[in-house]
Structures are given as C-alpha cells and as structure tokens.
Amino acid sequence: MIRAAWDRLRLFNIRELLAHRGRTLMSLTVMGVSAGLLVAVFSISGSVTGSVDRLTHSLGGQAVLEITGVTDAGFDQRLQQRIATTPGVEKAVPMLRTQIGSGAERALLIGADASIAALGSELAGPMGAQAGKLLSVPNGVLVGAAMGRVEGERFALGSGTVTVAGVLDDNRSEQLNGGHIVAAPLGVAQQVTGRPGRLDSIQIVPAHGADLGALRAALTEVVAGRAVVAEPSLRTIQAGGAIQLVRYSTLMSSAAALIVSAFLIYNAMSMAVAQRRPVLSLLRAIGGQRAPMVRDLLVEAALLGVLGGAVGAVLGVVMGRNAIDRLPAAIVQSVEARTEYLVPWYAIPVAIAACVLAAVAAAAIAARQVYKVEPIEALVPVGVARTDRVNPMLWWAHIVVGLGLTAAAISVAEADLGRFSLAAISLSFTAAVALCFAATGPIVHATAAVARLFGAPGALGATTLERAPRRVWATAMTVMIGVAATVAMGGASRNMVDSATATFDDLGNTDLYVSPTAMEQFPTGPLLPSDLRDKIAAVPGVSAVRPAQMAFATLGSGRVMLQGYPTEIDGSVTSAVDREVVARMGAGQGVVISRDVARSLGAHVGSDVTLPTPTGDHTTTVLQVIPYFSAIAGVVVMDLGQLRQWYERPGETILAVTLQPGVDHSTVAAAIRQVAPAGMHVDTGAATVTAISSSVRQGAAMSAAILWIVMLVATVALLNTLMLSVLERRRELGVLRAMGTSRKFLLRSVLAEAAGIGLIGAALGLAVGAAVQLLATVAMGHAMTIDIRYAPSPILLVYGTAALVLALLGSIPPALRAARMPIVEALAVD
Incomplete structure (x- = not known):
C-alpha cells in the first residue's frame, strides 16, 4: 500500500510540480521568505534570553536558588553569614557582578572567593586551578579570550589597576559572556569598583534532601526585602521582558507574511486542481476514491511547505544575525550578558511547521472545489461547477465569525491588557x-x-474574472493583506514613535546633560563622581546644576526603572507629573508609578505599594499613575533623597546643567568636558531628544522593515498569481488569436483584469488598513502605556497606487509571452 501511495504521489503530484517549475519555484520562494521571517524573529528574542540563560548557568553551576540585589547597588555583605547558616543551605557562594566598559568594550566583572568551587561552574575550575597566581600577583585577575589581554599585562579597571594572572581558554571563554569577562578575587573586585562590603549575588547550593519551597521561604524571611530570593532563571525572565515588545511586533508582521503565503499556495493549488480536472475525472470514472486524491494534494502542499520552510530557515538565520546588530542600545544596555547570536532549537522546526500548516490548510480549501463533485462534474469549466459557489450556510457562518471577531478585537484593544492588547491586531x-x-x-x-x-x-477580462470567483477573491485578498498590513502597522508605528518622542520633548528645555553613558541609553549607572557636580557648578557660564538618578530595580518577577529627582530644588520633575504631586513626593508622602507598574501591582491612586529595597521593605502610597513610554520597563518616580536612602545609592547618574543667559553653549560644554572624567558624555538638550528619538525609531524600524518585506511577499504572490492565470489560459488566448483577435486586444484584456483585481484589492486594503491602524493605535497605547495620537497619513494613497501599478506590471510579461506565441503552439498547450 505504501508503494502504491508513493507511485501515485510521484506520478500525479511530484511530476506536476516538476512540470510547472515556475509555479513551484514562486510558491517555494514566497513560503521561504515567510519561514525566514519567523526564524529571524525567534532568533532575535532567543539570542537575548539565551545569552542571559547561558551566562547564568555558566556562573551558577549547581546552584538552584540565587539571592540578588534589588538594584545594581547590591546588598550588605553581612547578610551572607545569616544566609549561610540558614537550615537547608549547603553552600552560600558570594559574588560581585557588575558591567564594565560600554559599547563594543562592554564586559562583565565577576568577583568571587574560594567557595566558588562548590558550584562546579565554568568559572569555578579556572579560579580554583589558578588560585595561586591570583593570590601571588598583586590585584591579579583572570580575563576572557575576547578581552584581548595577555598574561602579565596591567590595565586600568574601575578606580584601580589590575594585572592579568591568566587568560581563559577559548572554549571556556565562549561559555562566559562570549569571552568578555574579568574574574577577580572578591576583595579585589570590591576594591576596584569602590563597593567594599557589598555583594550582588549569593548562589545557594541546597543541602541534600532539603525542601526547596521551605528553604526559599526561610531565605526570604532572612533577607527581609533587602534582596531578592528567586531561581537563577529570574534573570532570563527579566531579559525576556526587555525584548518582549520587539518580539510581539515583529512576530505579528511575520504572521502577516505567512498569511499572504497561504493565499499564494491556495491560488497555486486551485490552478493545479483546475488543470488536472480531466485526469481526476478519469480516475473517478474508473473507480478512484476521493480520499486518496485529497491526501495526495495535501501531501503535495506539505512538501512545498517543508521545502520552502527549510530554504527559508537558512535565510532566516542570516536575517536574524543582521538584526541582532541593530537592536536598540537601550535594550542591549538593560541586559547583563552580551547578546550573542543564538538560534533557539525550536525556531526552525516551528517555522517549518507553520509553513506546512499554512500550505496544507490552503490546499485543503482548494481541494474542496473539485474533489467533492461527481466524475462528470469535474470536467466542467472553473466557475460553472457548483463547488465554485459559496454555500449559504458557509456564507452566514463567515459573517457571524467576522462580526464576532470584530467585536472581540475592539474589546481587546479597548481593554487595558498591556502587551496582550496587541492581539487585537491579529483578531482584526x-x-x-x-x-x-x-x-x-x-x-x-x-x-x-x-x-x-x-x-x-x-469585457473579455471581466468574463474571465467572473468564471473564477475563488481565484479572484484570493488574489484580491493577497493585495488587501499586503496593503492593509503596511498601512495599519506602519501607520500605527509612526503614530507610536511620534507620541513617544513627544513625551521626551521637555528634556530639550535643559541646556546640557552630563551622564556616564550615551543618552540613547537610560543613564542608570555607574554613579557619577561625588565631586563632579561642584566642579561643573564652578565652570564659568553655568547657572545651576540639578542632579537626578536612574536605576533598574526588581519588583516582583519583573523590573522597573527607578527615577529620583531633587524635588526640593524645583518642581519640574517631568511634565507628566502634576506639580502638587511633586510637592507631596518631596515631602515623602508617596511615589508616582507608570501605568504598566500599576497594572502589574493592581494599584491605583491612593493604593499602598511595598517596594523591596536594600534597606528592607518600604510601604508607600501611589500619588499618581502616569503614561510613560515603557518599552524596556515601567517606572517608579520618587524624591532623589528618598531613592538614595532606601536603595543605598548615594550620588546621581545624570546632571542637568542650566547655563546663564547669553553665554556660548559650545564654549561652556567644552569647559565642562575638561573638568569631567574621560568618557563622560556632555550633550545638549536638543541632542538628547534627538538621541532618544533615534533609539525609539530604531526599535520600530525592525518591525517596519519586516512590513516592507511583507509588502514584497504580497507583490511576489500577486505577480505570481496573475502570471499563472495568464499562462493557464494560453490555449484560450491561442483560440482568440486564431479567430483574428489582435495582440494589442489581448494585452489590454489582461491589463484590464489586473487593474480590476489590483484596484479593488488596494481599495479594500486601504479601508481595512485605516480601520486596523486606529485599533492598533489604541492597543499599542496600552502596550506602551502612553497616550498615542491617531494621525492618518497621505502615504495611504501611495500604497494603493503602488499595489495597482504592481498588478499591472505583473500582468505584462505573461501577456506579452502569450500574445507573441505562435498560434499553433498556443493551441497545442494541454
């Protein structure tokens, strides 16, 4: 039976695929692009979370719990003794973990003592084997291979100078932050970073047979909110949150490409079925069963999905690798590990499975057109058979489903579901x-x-269109989805970027900013030198210097960004915070939180929230809930003095400098650079707004690029469908030529057919796109927790015109080929 099924598939399906190479190649190409987009999207998010997960396991080894600092300020080292003596703890391994350098030079500094051997981690072996060197060499450290250092070399690290006692081998370096790592004895790491008596992490190895639930509860009681007790995977979860919005937006764009591909497969299979009707009717007449024919067609479609998906997977790996280098700086900076390109194990199988599912589903609909008719009915022209008409029950079912999904999309978009609100776009x-x-x-x-x-x-073209309603509908839907996706998502993304940029416009009112990192990143650290504010204030032309501080902090299983402002100096914290709230915040009466933080905590104005800090849990009141562009994390705004006290982060991470009237800004900026340490960034307010805007636009550019690829996929699908339509009618065109019809008449007929499909498809796309853009704007507002203003763009007409032009262009090559074909050859087509 298997041999018979294979012979039937080889003779009636695979042979047809090989005979119509053009149709097969175009189907494989479009399906491959869709698979490539899916692999690229999975690889982007998988690289970020995978890099963090690999680093976490490489450092943690056998540890099953980790105690981490609430912020990068860590926690008091004296907690270690109490943690180590907690019942159920076999080993409590202290670590200092902090980022050093920036940009391409960014690396991770790890400080640990001899107890790291208990972890059995990738770092434990080298630190144990080279313990003698580390102790004998003054301020000795181990470095990863990617650091470009050699044994015996001295280099500046933090506030001190260290010596390379050893270089990790390539294999070990690859597992440890891609070789961008410096490992030092705990005391040395604390000394060069200016953090004596502080820890960032304690890795917990439980005693044999210990109850992990009870142990976690006991440790949580011991730390009393001064640190976070969780599984090591918490770091991976938080990294996933930083990339979540990019993953959602790009995944939806990729899904649009897959839908377009499904319509192409539907058209290709419909034409294949129409062409094979004589063979199929003959098989039915001699006793052939419908079920094997249906299965063969589905297997044929599945084969297209597998081959297209496999080819596209290779393309997706390349696309994802290029996209990783274009991630916004704010996302890269918010993740502890360096992002290395990793293709998750599930990326390629899921992409291929999605392609197979789309192809089989589309082929199943196409198979229904012919395989459920009697043998004699299979010989009638397309459009005459009753299966080419919509069943009334099916018609009503689609109306009910369509209206139901529309209502669901509106409800999901209007409901404040956070990033899940984006599901409204797919529903619409x-x-x-x-x-x-x-x-x-x-x-x-x-x-x-x-x-x-x-x-x-x-009129001739109209007759052709009316004979094949399913093909016309599928082709028009191809145009509609391509135009609608580009209009809706592209327009909503532009609205989002414009609205997000507007929330930072008040930063331009300040003359200069001084920060340790570029302003397209969040200035969360390191802390500025304690005397820098006074030095800048003494620069001629400086009127005032206002400090502020930002820091990432763990709240629940996620992260928030703390923002501390000196409310006692002036009330201009941020334009989103009411002035009377600023005064209350300065009096220590409460904090301001963003909408997403309020949603996750179930809080509202007047609610009490508990914030874990290195000084213990602090309960405070929510004074206001504000819209804030929460692409990476939500925000908690508080008085700077309160932040310094609760989170044990004395100092500031950014200085806002106001200049005296009439002074030359460039001259004063140059003078500030002279007194600031090397590597400090001094930017104007206008340049700061531009830098932040560029970072926001960079985050949206990835989704926009995929949308243009979707448009390209729709274009290829449209061109392919029109070309196939004309090629399948070569015999008909040959008959018309034999009857005396001119080439010009045939060309105009095909162009008229293409114009009808292109114009109606584009018009539907514009209408659907404009409606979905409005819905997407509301949904994105909930996802980004800002108020996004809907603003339709005149570029909508450009998209519609482009679709029409592409439809016309797509019909010209096959029409020319058919018109120029000798009449005898055209009539000889089977």
Whole structure:
C-alpha cells in the first residue's frame, strides 16, 4: 500500500510540480521568505534570553536558588553569614557582578572567593586551578579570550589597576559572556569598583534532601526585602521582558507574511486542481476514491511547505544575525550578558511547521472545489461547477465569525491588557478576511465592473474574472493583506514613535546633560563622581546644576526603572507629573508609578505599594499613575533623597546643567568636558531628544522593515498569481488569436483584469488598513502605556497606487509571452 501511495504521489503530484517549475519555484520562494521571517524573529528574542540563560548557568553551576540585589547597588555583605547558616543551605557562594566598559568594550566583572568551587561552574575550575597566581600577583585577575589581554599585562579597571594572572581558554571563554569577562578575587573586585562590603549575588547550593519551597521561604524571611530570593532563571525572565515588545511586533508582521503565503499556495493549488480536472475525472470514472486524491494534494502542499520552510530557515538565520546588530542600545544596555547570536532549537522546526500548516490548510480549501463533485462534474469549466459557489450556510457562518471577531478585537484593544492588547491586531485581520470571504460575490462583481471600464478588452477580462470567483477573491485578498498590513502597522508605528518622542520633548528645555553613558541609553549607572557636580557648578557660564538618578530595580518577577529627582530644588520633575504631586513626593508622602507598574501591582491612586529595597521593605502610597513610554520597563518616580536612602545609592547618574543667559553653549560644554572624567558624555538638550528619538525609531524600524518585506511577499504572490492565470489560459488566448483577435486586444484584456483585481484589492486594503491602524493605535497605547495620537497619513494613497501599478506590471510579461506565441503552439498547450 505504501508503494502504491508513493507511485501515485510521484506520478500525479511530484511530476506536476516538476512540470510547472515556475509555479513551484514562486510558491517555494514566497513560503521561504515567510519561514525566514519567523526564524529571524525567534532568533532575535532567543539570542537575548539565551545569552542571559547561558551566562547564568555558566556562573551558577549547581546552584538552584540565587539571592540578588534589588538594584545594581547590591546588598550588605553581612547578610551572607545569616544566609549561610540558614537550615537547608549547603553552600552560600558570594559574588560581585557588575558591567564594565560600554559599547563594543562592554564586559562583565565577576568577583568571587574560594567557595566558588562548590558550584562546579565554568568559572569555578579556572579560579580554583589558578588560585595561586591570583593570590601571588598583586590585584591579579583572570580575563576572557575576547578581552584581548595577555598574561602579565596591567590595565586600568574601575578606580584601580589590575594585572592579568591568566587568560581563559577559548572554549571556556565562549561559555562566559562570549569571552568578555574579568574574574577577580572578591576583595579585589570590591576594591576596584569602590563597593567594599557589598555583594550582588549569593548562589545557594541546597543541602541534600532539603525542601526547596521551605528553604526559599526561610531565605526570604532572612533577607527581609533587602534582596531578592528567586531561581537563577529570574534573570532570563527579566531579559525576556526587555525584548518582549520587539518580539510581539515583529512576530505579528511575520504572521502577516505567512498569511499572504497561504493565499499564494491556495491560488497555486486551485490552478493545479483546475488543470488536472480531466485526469481526476478519469480516475473517478474508473473507480478512484476521493480520499486518496485529497491526501495526495495535501501531501503535495506539505512538501512545498517543508521545502520552502527549510530554504527559508537558512535565510532566516542570516536575517536574524543582521538584526541582532541593530537592536536598540537601550535594550542591549538593560541586559547583563552580551547578546550573542543564538538560534533557539525550536525556531526552525516551528517555522517549518507553520509553513506546512499554512500550505496544507490552503490546499485543503482548494481541494474542496473539485474533489467533492461527481466524475462528470469535474470536467466542467472553473466557475460553472457548483463547488465554485459559496454555500449559504458557509456564507452566514463567515459573517457571524467576522462580526464576532470584530467585536472581540475592539474589546481587546479597548481593554487595558498591556502587551496582550496587541492581539487585537491579529483578531482584526482575521475578521477582515472572514468578512471579505462572505463578500466574495460583491468583490468579484466589483473587479469585473472595473475591468469593463476598459471597453471591449475589459469585457473579455471581466468574463474571465467572473468564471473564477475563488481565484479572484484570493488574489484580491493577497493585495488587501499586503496593503492593509503596511498601512495599519506602519501607520500605527509612526503614530507610536511620534507620541513617544513627544513625551521626551521637555528634556530639550535643559541646556546640557552630563551622564556616564550615551543618552540613547537610560543613564542608570555607574554613579557619577561625588565631586563632579561642584566642579561643573564652578565652570564659568553655568547657572545651576540639578542632579537626578536612574536605576533598574526588581519588583516582583519583573523590573522597573527607578527615577529620583531633587524635588526640593524645583518642581519640574517631568511634565507628566502634576506639580502638587511633586510637592507631596518631596515631602515623602508617596511615589508616582507608570501605568504598566500599576497594572502589574493592581494599584491605583491612593493604593499602598511595598517596594523591596536594600534597606528592607518600604510601604508607600501611589500619588499618581502616569503614561510613560515603557518599552524596556515601567517606572517608579520618587524624591532623589528618598531613592538614595532606601536603595543605598548615594550620588546621581545624570546632571542637568542650566547655563546663564547669553553665554556660548559650545564654549561652556567644552569647559565642562575638561573638568569631567574621560568618557563622560556632555550633550545638549536638543541632542538628547534627538538621541532618544533615534533609539525609539530604531526599535520600530525592525518591525517596519519586516512590513516592507511583507509588502514584497504580497507583490511576489500577486505577480505570481496573475502570471499563472495568464499562462493557464494560453490555449484560450491561442483560440482568440486564431479567430483574428489582435495582440494589442489581448494585452489590454489582461491589463484590464489586473487593474480590476489590483484596484479593488488596494481599495479594500486601504479601508481595512485605516480601520486596523486606529485599533492598533489604541492597543499599542496600552502596550506602551502612553497616550498615542491617531494621525492618518497621505502615504495611504501611495500604497494603493503602488499595489495597482504592481498588478499591472505583473500582468505584462505573461501577456506579452502569450500574445507573441505562435498560434499553433498556443493551441497545442494541454
């Protein structure tokens, strides 16, 4: 039986694929692009979380719990003794973990003592084997291979100078932050970073048979909110949160490409079925069963999905690798580990499975058109058989489903579900396709009406359109989805970027900013030198210097960004915070939180929230909930003095400098650079707004690039469908030529057909895209926790015109080929 099934598949399906190489190649290409986009999206998020996960396991080894600092200030080292004596703890290994350098030079400094041997981690072996060197060499450290250092070399690290006692081998370096790592004895690391008596992490190895739940509860009681007790995977979860929005937006764009590919497969399979009707009817007449024929067609489609997905996976690996280098600086900076390109194990199988599922689903719909008719009925032309008409029950079902999905999309978009609100976009596209299916008749009639506007040639094209309603509908949907996705997502992204940028406009009111990192990143550290504020204030031309501080902190299982402002100096914390709230915040009456933090905590104005800090849990009142561009994390705004006290972070991470009237800004900025330590960034307010805006636009650019690829996929699918339509009618065109029809008439007929499909598809795309853009704007507002202003763009008409032009261009090559083909050859086509 297996041999018979293989012979049947080889003779009636694989042979057809090879005979129609053009159709097969185009189907594989479009399906491959869709698979490539999916692999690229999975690889982007997988690289960020995978890099953190690999580093966490390489450092933690056998540890099953980790005690981490609430912020990068860590916690008091004296906690270690109490933690180590907690019942159920076998070993408590202290560590100092901090980032050093920036940009391409960014690395991780690890400080640990001899107890690290208990972890059995990738770092434990080298530190144990070279303990003698580390102790004998003054301020000796081990470095990863990627650091470019040699044994015996001295270099500046933090506030001190260290000596390379050894270099990790390539294999070990690869597991430890890609070789961008410096390992030092705990005391040396604390000394050069200016953090004596502080720890960032304690790795917990439990005693044999210990109850992990009870142990975690006991440790939580011991730390009393001064640190976070969690599994080591918490770092991976937090890294996933930083990339979550990029993953959602790019995944939806990739899904649009996959839908377009499904429509292409549907068209290709419909044409294949129409072409094979004589063979299929003959098989049915001699006793062939419907089920094997259906299965063969589905296997054929699955084969296209597998081959296209496999080829696309290779493309996706390359695309993902390029995208990793273009991640926004704010995302890269917020993650402890250096992001290395990693393709998750599930990326390629899921992408191929998605392609197979889309291809099989599309082929199943195509198979229904012919395989459920009687043998004699399979010989009738396309459009005459009753299976080419929409069943009334199916028509009503699609109306009900479409309206239901529309209502669901509106409800999800309006509900404040955070990033889950973005599901409204996918629901709305599905609803549009369902409603358009119910409107197949009007859509076909509209395309035919447009074609008839072109006179007698258009009348011939209109007849062709009306004979194949399913093909016309699927082709129009291809155009509609491509245009609608680009209009909706592209327009909503532009609205989001413009609104997000507007929230930072008040930063431009300050003359200069001084920070340790570039302003397209969040200035969360390191802390500025304690005397820098006074030095800058003494620079001629400086009127005032206002300090502020930002820091990432753990709250629950996620992270928030703490923002501390000197409310006693002036009330201009941020334009989103009411002035009376600033005064209350300065009096220590409470804090201001962003919408996403309020949502995660279930808090509102007047609620009490408990913040874990290195000085213990602090309960405070929510004074205001504000919109804030929360692409990486939500924010908690408080008085600077309160932040310094609670989180044990004395100092500031950014200085806002106001200049005296009439002074030359460039001259004063140059003078400030002279008194500031090397590597400090001095930027104008306008340049700061531009830098932040560019970072926001960079985050949206990835999704926008995928949308243009979706448009390209839709274009290829459209061109392919129109070319196939003309090629399948070569015999018909040959008959018309034999009857005396001119080449020009045939060309105009095909162009009229393409114009009808392109114009109606583009019009539907513009209408659906504008509606979905409005819905997406609301959904993105909840996801980004800002108020996004809906603003339609005149570029909508450009998209519609482009689709129409592409439809016309796509019909020219095959029309020319058919018109120029000798009549005898055209009539000889099977």
